[in-house]
Amino acid sequence: MSKAVSALDGVTFEGFAKVEETGLRGMITVRGDLASKEVAEAVKAATGAEMPGLRKVTSGGKGAVAWMSPDELLVVVDYDAANAAVATMTDALKGTHALVANVSDARAVFHLSGDSSRDVLAKLAPVDFAKDAFGSGDIRRSRIAQVPAAVWGNADGSFEVICFRSVAQYVFDVLKVSAQPGGEVGFH
Structure with missing residues (x-):
């Protein structure tokens, strides 16, 4: 029997926010x-x-x-x-x-953390990520750039992004680009 592996084997990127694939869920x-x-x-x-x-x-x-x-x-x-x-x-x-x-x-999950994680998401999804509009325990089913995704807020201010496994590399890449220094939009 084959061993289950996550879509991107725990890949991470740290810019003005940290993006991590969480592994199997x-x-x-x-x-x-x-x-x-x-x-x-x-x-x-x-x-x-x-x-x-x-x-x-x-x-x-x-x-x-x-x-x-x-x-x-x-x-x-x-x-x-x-x-x-x-x-x-x-x-x-x-x-x-x-x-x-x-x-x-069939799914992949990414964890976004850091004071500017809202900025990363705000550049990619048509959702109001202001603290008074999207908080802990909130979830939105929307899109990240060009693909369907769901985003939920955690109690510690971080976020989970769930997408189809088939587009995991694309989602990681756009989250990574969005988290590169110099791209904050002012949500923190």
Whole structure:
């Protein structure tokens, strides 16, 4: 059996913000009625997290849950725990109209940190990254330059960027260019 590897093997760049590929992450798409008790219980069983509100991320002892659309969540757990989380949620949702799919190997995740990380993102995505508009626990599904991506804010002021694995090199490259010294736009 082959060994799982991340898209860019932990590549990093440090300019006026630090860009790091985070390595393997367990990611599960859950589609269904987000207002249902069954979905909330399934998500809580797999992650320990409550259901997130509109454009929010919640965390529990075993993972995080991100609101992606009116009928879609992204459940994030340790890579090695993804299949067990899928099984837990699938069992909990038996008889319910829902989809649970492990998409871990189809995604890449980047971590942006530093006082100017908002500047990096503001140059690449049509999202208001001002501190009063986008904070900890917020998520937006948008694009980074020319490709689809999701961005969420962490409690420490850093950000996670999730994209398709097939465009990971492109996303890293545009984040790296955007983080080069001299390009701050004034969000810090």
